[in-house]
Amino acid sequence: MFDSRKQWVVVVVCAATVAWVGCGPKRAAITVAGSTAFQPFAEKLAEELMAKRPDLAITVQGGGSAVGIQSALSGAAQIGMADLVELPPEAKSLTSVVVARDGVAMVVHPSNPVQNLTTDQIRGIFNGRIRNWKEVGGRDEPITVVSREAGSGTRTSFEQIIGGIRLTPDAVVQDSNGTIRETVANDARAIGYLTHGVVNEKVKTLKVDGKECTTEAILAGEYKLVRPVFFLFKGAPQGAVKEFLDYVLSAEGQEIIKRNGLIPAK
Amino acid sequence: MRLPPKYTQMTAVAVLAGATLVTLAALFFIIVFVLHKGLPVVSWRFLFTNPQEMGRAGGIFPTLVGSVLLPLLGIAIAMPLGVGTAVYLTEYTRETKVTQVIRFGTDCLAGIPSIIFGLFGFIFFVVILRMGWSLLSGGLTLAIMILPTIIRTSEEAIRAVPYAYREVSFSLGATRWETVVKVVLPNALPGIVTGLMLGIGRCISETAAVIFTAGSSLRLPQSAFDSVRTMAVHFYILAREGLSNENAYGTAAVLILAVLLVNLTAYWLMHRFIARRTK
Amino acid sequence: MKFNREKLVERLLLVVALSAMAALALIAVFIFKEGVPFLLEVGPRQFLLSSDWRPQEGRFGVYPMIVASLWVTLGAMLIGAPLGVAGAIFLNEFVPRWVMRIIKPTIELLAGIPSVVFGFIGVVVLAPLIRAHLGGPGLSVLAGAVVLGIMVLPTVISISTDAISAVPNSYREGALALGATRWQAVHMVVLKAARSGIVASLILAMGRAVGETMAVIMVAGNAVKVPHSVLDSVRTLTANIALEMGYATGKHREALFATGVVLFVVVMILNSIATAAVRRRFGTKGTRK
Numbered sequence: 001m002f003d004s005r006k007q008w009v010v011v012v013v014c015a016a017t018v019a020w021v022g023c024g025p026k027r028a029a030i031t032v033a034g035s036t037a038f039q040p041f042a043e044k045l046a047e048e049l050m051a052k053r054p055d056l057a058i059t060v061q062g063g064g065s066a067v068g069i070q071s072a073l074s075g076a077a078q079i080g081m082a083d084l085v086e087l088p089p090e091a092k093s094l095t096s097v098v099v100a101r102d103g104v105a106m107v108v109h110p111s112n113p114v115q116n117l118t119t120d121q122i123r124g125i126f127n128g129r130i131r132n133w134k135e136v137g138g139r140d141e142p143i144t145v146v147s148r149e150a151g152s153g154t155r156t157s158f159e160q161i162i163g164g165i166r167l168t169p170d171a172v173v174q175d176s177n178g179t180i181r182e183t184v185a186n187d188a189r190a191i192g193y194l195t196h197g198v199v200n201e202k203v204k205t206l207k208v209d210g211k212e213c214t215t216e217a218i219l220a221g222e223y224k225l226v227r228p229v230f231f232l233f234k235g236a237p238q239g240a241v242k243e244f245l246d247y248v249l250s251a252e253g254q255e256i257i258k259r260n261g262l263i264p265a266k
Numbered sequence: 267m268r269l270p271p272k273y274t275q276m277t278a279v280a281v282l283a284g285a286t287l288v289t290l291a292a293l294f295f296i297i298v299f300v301l302h303k304g305l306p307v308v309s310w311r312f313l314f315t316n317p318q319e320m321g322r323a324g325g326i327f328p329t330l331v332g333s334v335l336l337p338l339l340g341i342a343i344a345m346p347l348g349v350g351t352a353v354y355l356t357e358y359t360r361e362t363k364v365t366q367v368i369r370f371g372t373d374c375l376a377g378i379p380s381i382i383f384g385l386f387g388f389i390f391f392v393v394i395l396r397m398g399w400s401l402l403s404g405g406l407t408l409a410i411m412i413l414p415t416i417i418r419t420s421e422e423a424i425r426a427v428p429y430a431y432r433e434v435s436f437s438l439g440a441t442r443w444e445t446v447v448k449v450v451l452p453n454a455l456p457g458i459v460t461g462l463m464l465g466i467g468r469c470i471s472e473t474a475a476v477i478f479t480a481g482s483s484l485r486l487p488q489s490a491f492d493s494v495r496t497m498a499v500h501f502y503i504l505a506r507e508g509l510s511n512e513n514a515y516g517t518a519a520v521l522i523l524a525v526l527l528v529n530l531t532a533y534w535l536m537h538r539f540i541a542r543r544t545k
Numbered sequence: 546m547k548f549n550r551e552k553l554v555e556r557l558l559l560v561v562a563l564s565a566m567a568a569l570a571l572i573a574v575f576i577f578k579e580g581v582p583f584l585l586e587v588g589p590r591q592f593l594l595s596s597d598w599r600p601q602e603g604r605f606g607v608y609p610m611i612v613a614s615l616w617v618t619l620g621a622m623l624i625g626a627p628l629g630v631a632g633a634i635f636l637n638e639f640v641p642r643w644v645m646r647i648i649k650p651t652i653e654l655l656a657g658i659p660s661v662v663f664g665f666i667g668v669v670v671l672a673p674l675i676r677a678h679l680g681g682p683g684l685s686v687l688a689g690a691v692v693l694g695i696m697v698l699p700t701v702i703s704i705s706t707d708a709i710s711a712v713p714n715s716y717r718e719g720a721l722a723l724g725a726t727r728w729q730a731v732h733m734v735v736l737k738a739a740r741s742g743i744v745a746s747l748i749l750a751m752g753r754a755v756g757e758t759m760a761v762i763m764v765a766g767n768a769v770k771v772p773h774s775v776l777d778s779v780r781t782l783t784a785n786i787a788l789e790m791g792y793a794t795g796k797h798r799e800a801l802f803a804t805g806v807v808l809f810v811v812v813m814i815l816n817s818i819a820t821a822a823v824r825r826r827f828g829t830k831g832t833r834k
Contacts, residue, residue, distance in 0.1 A: 031399070033481075040507060043484060059493055061399050061481040062503065066794055067388070074393050088794045144682050149767070149788035150600050166599075172684050172778050173767035175788050178508030179668060186673045187683065198508040275728035279639055285631035289702070290648070292695050293655055299666060300658075347568075350561035358555055368566060370816065375569050377752030377812035378576070379783040380759075381790060382805050386575045410568045417565065418749060419704060422742045426711035443554045457707045460653075464700060467656030473759060474787065498659040502759075505665055518662045525657030529650040 030240050033061035034068015034081030035153070037177065037195060038100070038229050041257055042081060042248075048256065049247045056240055065153060069094070072232045078241050080232035083153040085160055087230065094232040099248050101263040104158050104225035105196040105213040107181070107203040109188045114138040116207040119162055119224075125191060126159075128168025133189065145171040146183050146192035157227035158193050193225070197261020218263050226263070297522060304519025307512050313520065317484060317500075322510045326517055328484050332494030333524065335487065336480055337469035339405030340412065344465060347409070348416030349451075349458060355417075356424045357446055369421075376414040383411050384478035392479060399493040404480025411475060412465035419464070423457020424450055452540075459536050463529055470525055473502045497521045576809060580802035592803060598769045600789065600797040607804055609771045613686070613779035614755060614811065616772055617765065620690025621697060621754040626747055628694070629701025633743075636702075637709045638731050649706060656699040664763030667692045672764060681776030684766035689779070692760050697750035704749065708742020709735060748819050755812050758783040782808045 032042050039062045046058035063071075065082040069091045072080030080094070087096060106122065108114065114137055117125075124130035125143055134140045147167055148155035154177070159165040174180045177194040184190045185202035196213050199205055205213050208225065217223040237245050247253050254264040311325055318324030355365050387407030397403045427450050435445040451458070481493030482503060497517050504514040584592060587605060595606025632652075636645045667688055676683030712735050720730035736743070766778025767788060780788075786801045786808075793801055 033399075036503070037507065039482070039503070040509060057485075059399070059481070059483045059485060061483065061493065062477055063388075064790075066790070066798075067478070069794070070393075076393055076398060090794060169770045170768055170778070172682055173769075173780065173788065175762050175767075176506035176508075178504075178506045179763055181508050182665070182668050183672075183684070186669060187676065194508075200508075271726045271729055275726045278728045278732075279635075282631045282635035282639065285628050286635045289628050289632045289652070289698055293652060293698075296655070296658065296663070296666060296695075299670070300662065347561055347565045350558050351565040354558040354562040358558060370813075370820070371566075371573075372569060373748050373752060373816050374809060374812045375572065375752075376749050377756040377816075378572065378805070378809065379756040379786060381783070381787045382576060383572065385790065386572050390571070390575070410572065413565055413569065414752075415749060418745055419707070422704070422708060422745050423711075426708070426742070428713065441551050443551055457711070460703045460707050463650075463653045464656050464703060467653060467699070470657050471659040473659055473661055498661070501659060502661045505661060514665075518659070521662075522654065522658060526650070526654050529653055529657070533646075533650055 029057040029059065030079065030244065031059045031061060031071075031077040032079040032081060032244070033063060033071040033077035034232075035065045035083040035229065036062040037083050037102070037153070038081045038262075041100070041260060041262060044256060044260065045248055045253055046244070048252075049244060053243070056243065058240075058244060069232060072234055075234065078233070079237075079244065081229065082232060083227065083229045085153060085157040085227050087232075091232060094234055095236060096230045096232050097237075097245065097249075098228045098265045099231050099245075100229040100254075100257050100265055101218070102154075102227050102229060103196040103213055103215070103218045103223060103263055104154055104161075104193050104227065105199050106191065106193050106206040106208060106225075107184050107199065108191050108206060109184060110202070110204045111188050112138060112204060114206065116210060118209055122208070123162050123164055126162070126165050126167060126171070128170060141189050144187055144190040146180055146187075146190050147171045147173055148180065148193075149173050149175050153227055154193065154195060158225060161225050195261075215258065215263055228265075229262070300515060300518045300522055303512075304515035304517070307516030308519055312516060317513075322513065326497060326500060326513075326520065328486050329495050329497045329500040329517065330520070330524075331486060332480070333470055333496040333498070333521070335401055336404050336408065336476065336494060336496055337466055339401055339490070340408035340469040341462065341465055343405060343409035344412050344416055345462065348413050348461070349420045352417050352420035352424055353446055353451075356421055357442065357450065369418075372414040372417050376418075379474075380411065380472055381474040381478075383407055384475035387475060387479035398491065399479065399481030399483070401480060401487060401490045401492065401494055404476055404494070405490075407475050407479045408469045408472060411472070412468050415464050415468070416461045419461030420454070420458050423454035423461070426457065427453045455536060455540065459532060463532060466528060466532075467525060470496070470521065470528075471498050472496075473498050477502070497524070573809070576802060576805045579799060580804070580806035583796070583799035583803040584806060587800075587803075592800075593807070596769075596771060598785075600793070600800065603796065605800040605803075607782065607785065607807060609769055610780055610782045610785050610804070611807065611811070612771050613765070614781040614783070614808075616686050616775070617689040617693060617761065617779065617781055618751065618754045618815070620686060620775065621693035622747070622751055624690060624694030625697040625701055625750060625754070629698050629746070629750070630705055630743060632698075633702050633705035633709055634731060634736070637706055638727065638735070645706075649703065652699050652702050654699075655695070656703075660696065660757060660759040661763070663692050663696055664760040667760065667764035675776070679776055681774075682766055682778050684764055684778050686765065686772055686775040686777060686779050689761050689765035689781070690775070692764050693754045693757055696757065696760060697753050700750045700753060701746045704746030705739070705743045708739040708746070711742065712738040744819065748816055751815055751819065752812060755808065755815065756783060758787040762787055782811070 042060045065084050068080035068082045071077035072094055121136050177198045180192045180194045184192045211223045213223055218226055258264050314327050315325035391397045391403035431449050435449045476499055482495045482499050483493035487494050501514050501517045504510050594608050596608045597604040597606045671688050672683035716734050717730050720734045761781050762784045767780040767784050768778035769780050772779045782804050786804050790801050
């Protein structure tokens with residue numbers, strides 16, 4: 001009796017699983033994939049749009065800008081997100097639209113007395129030429145350079161805009177904005193760069209060439225460290241894809257982007 | 267000059283006890299740290315509402331669902347495959363060069379970084395087999411990842427069953443398969459369960475492989491072809507993009523409690539099973 | 546009738562075993578297919594021995610990463626193996642059964658904690674500690690080894706515990722009857738009998754240590770240079786792959802897969818050394834059947 005009851009349970013469970021695996025209603029579904037930095041923003045925008053349009057199903061994935069490009073090319077996603085300064089050759093066949101911009105802030109530990117660095121000083125520090133804080137007006141302590149990984153959009157734009165940087169091999173490398181912030185927040189001698197939407201009271205932003213890293217300064221073109229966020233499509237956007245794109249570029253969409261720490265596209 | 271055995275024993279026990287204490291201290295520190303920072307955030311609302319404001323507010327409900335379904339699928343695939351392979355390698359074949367090569371191969375695969383499994387899963391399941399980012403892609407990839415552990419632990423467990431047990435079974439007229447099912451496996455159960463626990467642990471805590479295959483969608487899955495986000499991935503995204511350290515710790519706290527619950531339940535079930543058999 | 550069922554079962558199990566092997570072989574093929582062409586193109590010597598890693602400029606040398614992986618793994622095993630095996634012995638032989646029954650699941654709990662959590666705690670607690678008391682940037686070989694060592698503890702302890710408790714009590718009783726102390730019984734008889742299980746646990750642990758990515762990325766510092774002390778910041782092979790794979794295309798991507806191939810080979814070498822060392826000390830295991 002016990003045995004046959006157990007067998008029954010197994011059969012029922014298997015049948016239910018098969019039914020669940022196979023079925024599932026289909027709506028107008030699109031997948032957006034790519035940049036992990038923009039992913040939370042895309043999720044928020046998708047959430048807002050789906051609240052108005054319940055017939056749309058927008059799924060947002062991460063994986064990084066390269067995954068975004070690959071997915072757009074292979075069709076695994078209808079929209080690819082990439083936050084690179086320049087799109088690589090394989091992305092040339094895709095249609096690209098700038099949906100937001102991102103400011104890059106220079107950060108140090110709150111206890112660091114330095115307030116401002118010139119572009120030249122930044123270049124010297126990250127090249128390993130300037131090794132001690134006292135050379136730029138700080139305490140007599142060695143500088144811990146913290147950078148992003150090779151290929152990161154933040155890093156590429158940082159290095160391109162400052163110019164002439166060959167990162168010192170002594171630099172500590174972290175793989176995301178959050179970890180750079182934690183690293184700098186825990187090391188009084190560290191200096192790093194990250195997206196300005198992630199800055200909080202645990203780190204201090206520096207002025208670059210006398211200019212503060214604020215949304216206003218970036219929109220006015222005064223603060224130089226900025227990079228674009230792209231939406232990539234295979235061919236021209238249509239249907240649900242176009243609806244999402246239009247929403248992101250609309251006044252409401254751009255306001256959401258601005259409110260959460262990024263810079264609007266225009 | 268050799269110390270009398272009594273003194274060697276005392277030193278040995280002291281050293282062993284010390285080592286165990288260090289291990290337990292590290293373990294408790296981590297658990298206490300996460301719970302201390304995370305529990306204040308956890309509430310019924312936290313568990314059952316969706317994340318809002320990009321994860322800075324709201325709860326983690328969809329990730330809870332993801333963390334249940336995905337490991338379930340992973341072990342549902344890996345356990346039969348793994349234990350079956352272990353049974354085959356130990357009971358049905360002799361110890362030849364081939365089995366040694368297979369064992370060596372599985373051990374090596376245990377050392378492949380999870381990101382490679384993730385990429386493999388992405389290219390094979392998501393793109394080539396067109397499963398998209400889904401529970402299926404994730405479950406299959408996770409199953410392959412924990413397969414070496416399951417095979418190895420099950421193999422060791424089965425081999426530990428004394429040969430005498432099998433001899434007695436055969437002498438009573440049982441076939442090989444009957445022996446395996448009724449004698450060997452029940453006695454190897456504790457070891458197999460260890461492999462199961464380690465496998466579950468790995469599935470629940472895996473991040474890189476999951477992101478590339480099951481994705482990180484915050485919507486509740488309606489079929490096995492839908493993407494899910496697990497709590498581990500959620501922690502990863504929250505911490506990585508610097509969105510909310512508090513909620514990140516909260517997620518980690520829930521994760522730890524969930525794993526504890528699963529482990530304790532599995533052990534309780536196992537003891538009941540053994541107790542019932544020996545009645 | 547029964548005879549047919551036996552054959553059927555045997556065939557079924559063969560299929561199962563083969564599909565498991567096939568899945569694993571698929572991954573191996575995948576890595577090699579993507580990585581080997583690149584290795585042949587750039588030349589293994591250049592790839593393995595050059596210390597210059599600047600993908601933007603087309604330079605791909607992974608020597609510092611190989612050294613880093615070896616140092617960090619070695620460190621992790623030096624911490625995790627003794628602590629783990631000692632813990633397993635203590636919990637099994639010198640402690641009442643009920644204590645072990647509570648502690649074992651709690652330790653296996655550690656296996657369920659995501660590596661990113663370990664990494665995060667490492668950045669926020671461990672690295673500053675190292676920096677304050679030992680110097681250096683804090684994010685270092687030492688930090689990586691400690692975090693990894695703790696991460697492999699559940700594997701070592703759980704599996705070793707199983708191996709030790711599987712040793713029949715008659716072995717222990719026999720030793721004690723001959724006048725041995727508990728410790729002598731343990732290290733002369735029980736450990737030898739549990740040897741294969743303990744070694745299995747260490748091999749799995751070593752594999753896990755070499756292949757760990759997330760935690761190491763966060764605490765080891767990822768500087769591309771050959772370490773001269775345990776306080777130096779280093780980048781392991783896995784960190785190298787994970788850091789840049791998200792953005793890499795073309796040659797850069799192939800180089801990362803080639804790193805995966807190197808990783809595979811390193812794991813194979815480490816495993817062979819481990820199995821060979823065991824076999825030499827204790828003799829080849831005879832066939833069980």
